Amino acid sequence: MKKILITGGAGFIGSHVVREFVNKYPEYHIVNLDALTYAGNLENLKDIENKPNYTFVKADITDAAHILAVFQEHQPDGVIHLAAESHVDRSITNPTAFVMTNVIGTVNLLNAAKEIWKDNFEGKRFHHVSTDEVYGTLGESGLFREDTAYDPHSPYSASKASSDHFVRAYHDTYGLPIVLTNCSNNYGPNHFPEKLIPLCIHNILNNKSLPIYGDGKFTRDWLFVIDHAKAIDLVFHNGKNGDSYNVGGFNEWQNIDLVKELCKQVDEKLGRPQGTAAALITFVKDRPGHDLRYAIDATKINQELGYQPSVTFEQGLSVTIDWFLNNQEWLDNVTSGDYQKYYEGQYVGNS
Numbered sequence: 001m002k003k004i005l006i007t008g009g010a011g012f013i014g015s016h017v018v019r020e021f022v023n024k025y026p027e028y029h030i031v032n033l034d035a036l037t038y039a040g041n042l043e044n045l046k047d048i049e050n051k052p053n054y055t056f057v058k059a060d061i062t063d064a065a066h067i068l069a070v071f072q073e074h075q076p077d078g079v080i081h082l083a084a085e086s087h088v089d090r091s092i093t094n095p096t097a098f099v100m101t102n103v104i105g106t107v108n109l110l111n112a113a114k115e116i117w118k119d120n121f122e123g124k125r126f127h128h129v130s131t132d133e134v135y136g137t138l139g140e141s142g143l144f145r146e147d148t149a150y151d152p153h154s155p156y157s158a159s160k161a162s163s164d165h166f167v168r169a170y171h172d173t174y175g176l177p178i179v180l181t182n183c184s185n186n187y188g189p190n191h192f193p194e195k196l197i198p199l200c201i202h203n204i205l206n207n208k209s210l211p212i213y214g215d216g217k218f219t220r221d222w223l224f225v226i227d228h229a230k231a232i233d234l235v236f237h238n239g240k241n242g243d244s245y246n247v248g249g250f251n252e253w254q255n256i257d258l259v260k261e262l263c264k265q266v267d268e269k270l271g272r273p274q275g276t277a278a279a280l281i282t283f284v285k286d287r288p289g290h291d292l293r294y295a296i297d298a299t300k301i302n303q304e305l306g307y308q309p310s311v312t313f314e315q316g317l318s319v320t321i322d323w324f325l326n327n328q329e330w331l332d333n334v335t336s337g338d339y340q341k342y343y344e345g346q347y348v349g350n351s
């Protein structure tokens, strides 16, 4: 049986990747390694937690000795690495945490894989899940391609760029079999409400203001999370050893237009007069070093691996809003406790 170790599998994207693999590949055994930080939540995996081909291991990737012990015990043939500190605003407040998890944690995983595979890399693969933010910012035109030069601006993107370089360095130096994916902004069920879309849905439901940074004209390229999971599956199995693949939806939105569209759909679903949610929109102080525009050229993954997103943005957003409306207990659970402190630090008095 093939053993795949997925890191960060209790987080937003990781939980969808774990579900995709557990359900689609009953012949594999999936080990989900996660430290269960504020962003990790086993509630995200309730539907698959008792499947015979699934195991959860609580471990912190910054703990090299523990990580090596987990690898020695479980002997994975493949690693799909998603564990990370993932929120740009938190990286501005506490950059060191991002170096620890995203850089040191990634190197610890590379060392553990190299050690247990004993330099016999036949049938092995380390898949590093990364972001389009490593490329920096675009102006009004152009797209990020796989050969676009790295130019990260936030502590988050600097830490992810560094981790990408380490993954390639282990390939070039030791021959470790690797693939990378650099994806644009994800949205969907289980998205933690610190990020723009779930934060706005949560605030609409609680009649709180919708904070738009700066003039709201910053642009992101949005992809439904399950389509990201499907891209990871394709690249993990069929991507070329040593290569990177950009993943995106050719779906650019300025933040202000996206939030207005979200408000319109929520009002419709709640049967309220149009304009009710949009009245909560408030422009607030900009994010320092805010990248103007991200947009992915996904031609390579499309042409080489036949990748196509499975849903339109309209469908994906509708499914996402429905999920949050039907899972308010999940939202209440993740926004109790520390979330309140984070929210006050980030938003109260920020206008």
Ligand code: NAD
Pocket (backbone or CB within 6 Å): 007, 008, 009, 010, 011, 012, 013, 014, 033, 034, 035, 036, 037, 038, 039, 040, 041, 059, 060, 061, 062, 081, 082, 083, 084, 085, 086, 087, 101, 105, 129, 130, 131, 132, 160, 182, 183, 184, 185, 186, 187, 192
């Ligand atoms: P998330 O913050 O929702 O989840 C991160 C997960 O990693 C959590 O389960 C958390 O408990 C775990 N984790 C954090 N630190 C850990 C540590 N030290 N040891 C073990 N586990 C730890 O993140 P996400 O949005 O699901 O992103 C997952 C990955 O995808 C990240 O690597 C991120 O950089 C990348 N990515 C995210 C997006 C996006 O739009 N969210 C887009 C492209 C790439």
Ligand code: DAU
Pocket (backbone or CB within 6 Å): 086, 087, 088, 089, 130, 131, 132, 133, 183, 184, 185, 186, 194, 195, 196, 197, 199, 211, 212, 213, 214, 218, 219, 220, 255, 287, 294
């Ligand atoms: O591009 C991929 C990246 O997308 C991932 O690598 C990151 O892990 C993920 O967090 C995401 O980063 P962003 O910074 O683009 O996502 P966020 O949801 O934080 O912000 C989206 C846009 O909305 C961005 O231009 C900032 C703006 N924004 C965000 C928040 C939280 C606001 O205007 N108001 C807000 O309150």
